[in-house]
Amino acid sequence: MTAGGATLPPLAISMGDSAGIGPEITAKAWEARETERLAPFFAVGDPAAVRAVWAGPIAPIGDPREAFAVFGEALPVLPLGDTGPVLPGAPNMGTAHIALQSLEVATGLANAGAAGALVTGPVSKAQLYAVGFSHPGQTEFVAERCGITAENAVMMLAGPTLRVVPMTVHVPLAHVPSLISPELVIAKGRVTARGLQRNFGIGAPRLAFAGLNPHAGEGGAIGREEIEVLIPAIEQLRAEGIDATGPFAADTLFHARARETYDAALCLYHDQALIPIKTLHFDDGVNMTLGLPIVRTSPDHGTAFGIAGRNVAHPGAMIAAIRMAASAAQRRAEAAA
Numbered sequence: 001m002t003a004g005g006a007t008l009p010p011l012a013i014s015m016g017d018s019a020g021i022g023p024e025i026t027a028k029a030w031e032a033r034e035t036e037r038l039a040p041f042f043a044v045g046d047p048a049a050v051r052a053v054w055a056g057p058i059a060p061i062g063d064p065r066e067a068f069a070v071f072g073e074a075l076p077v078l079p080l081g082d083t084g085p086v087l088p089g090a091p092n093m094g095t096a097h098i099a100l101q102s103l104e105v106a107t108g109l110a111n112a113g114a115a116g117a118l119v120t121g122p123v124s125k126a127q128l129y130a131v132g133f134s135h136p137g138q139t140e141f142v143a144e145r146c147g148i149t150a151e152n153a154v155m156m157l158a159g160p161t162l163r164v165v166p167m168t169v170h171v172p173l174a175h176v177p178s179l180i181s182p183e184l185v186i187a188k189g190r191v192t193a194r195g196l197q198r199n200f201g202i203g204a205p206r207l208a209f210a211g212l213n214p215h216a217g218e219g220g221a222i223g224r225e226e227i228e229v230l231i232p233a234i235e236q237l238r239a240e241g242i243d244a245t246g247p248f249a250a251d252t253l254f255h256a257r258a259r260e261t262y263d264a265a266l267c268l269y270h271d272q273a274l275i276p277i278k279t280l281h282f283d284d285g286v287n288m289t290l291g292l293p294i295v296r297t298s299p300d301h302g303t304a305f306g307i308a309g310r311n312v313a314h315p316g317a318m319i320a321a322i323r324m325a326a327s328a329a330q331r332r333a334e335a336a337a
Contacts, residue, residue, distance in 0.1 A: 008116040008333055010067040010076070011041035011325055014106035016121030017099045018049035019091040020303030021313035026121060027054040028315035029322055030075040036319050039326035041119070042067040042076035044109075045102040049095075050077065052086045053309050064114045080105060088309025096127035103138060107145045110294045117295035117325035118142065119318075122303045136170055138298065139289050146292050151184075154191040154290040156264065157273060157300055158324065159281025162254065163264040165192050165290075166273035176269045177225060180212065185233035185266075192264055193242045195290030198335070199328035200263075208253060208262035209234055209246030210272055216249045254280075283316035286324050295328045297321040 016022030026043050027050055029036075043050070047058055059074035061067055067076035080101050084094050103120060110118035120138050135141040136150075143153035156165045167188045168179050189207055196205035209230055210216075213223035220227050230247040237244040245262070252258060253265055254276040267273035277285050277300070285300035299317030307313055 008329060009114055010064055010071070011039060011117045011119055011322060012064065012106040012109045012115035013041055013043045013119045014102040014121055015043050015045035015049065016102070016123045017091055017127060017303050018046050018086050018095040019088055019308060020122055020124065020305055021308050022121030022303070023049040024053040024308070024311070024313045025299065025315040025318040026050070027056055027075055028313070029318045031056065032315065032319055033071070036323065038319065038322050039116070040067055040071040041322060042078055044078045044106040045080055046082065046086065046098050047077045047079050048082070049086045050075065053088055053311070064109060078105070089305045091124055091127050091305060093131060096124070096131045099123045100128055100131060100133060103141060107142050110296070111146055117297070117329040119321050119325050120296065120298040122299065122301060124303050142289060142296050143292060146294060148292055151187060152191060152291045154188055154195065156192065156195065156288050156290050157277040157285055158288055159277055159285045162259055162277055162280055164273040164277050165264055165266045166270050167266060168269050170270065173269060177212065180225060180229050180268060182229055182233040182236070185209070185230060186236050188266060189233070189237045189242060189244055191291040192266060196263055198332060199288065199290070199295065201331050202263050204243055205264065206262045207237070207242060207244045208248060208265045209244065210250040210253055210265060210267045211247035212268045214249070216247045283314050284320040285317055286321045288324060295325050295332065297325040
């Protein structure tokens, strides 16, 4: 990758849980490097996890800059410790520890500018919690390491035809109404608009907001959150010069014609956002964190322990995450040059 005549560092991929499909899809992404025109990257983790699922060439490196020299012939891997025997599909404390260490190191490299961007492989939250991980997920961990509060880091799921932002994420559905406030909606709207400008080059982002209730509350007949929370927040965003519209009934927000009218849809809860993105882009959906000083993406799927080691994991989302990270990093570097 180049920007302003300078070569950007290679991307860092934390491979996630060694017993999941992270090592396999990372290796398959490297295999597709030429056909997919992927920017140089290196994996961070246990080389044994890759060897357990892939017979291709691996080149251990000691410094991210070494990835450029070997990327054309082998998958560069920055080795971290030894998890012991790796059995795909059978996570243990060793694979959880290496997943956390990989995330820590890769985040640090990106934050220090030694890596052009961060791509995080899938982890098991249950396994991480068992080894002392105290964050709700990787997004919050990366944000903290970058000095950003969790409230100012926005999770966006993106595919070729749709971008969505869930304003609440891993919380019980019954808690959502009490968590939605004008302040939350305004903050998420601001970060999303800025993220679309910085990472996608969209000069005047169009934000569409979904309603919480059926028919967006039907004028208050089926709930008042739209009237009391969403409309005042959207009016404030408009007053700040952000193209914000809604709230719209969620059941009419995601068909093809509707998607042409906005650059991102902001949704009130997890499934309202993730059902449409996974329906449309199950194999190429990307999780991107907005509001960070670094570029961070992740394939929009989990560890898939059930298929790990069977050579059936589809690398499409990892390839899309690498491509999106490289594009955003390039755009940011050119803007700063």
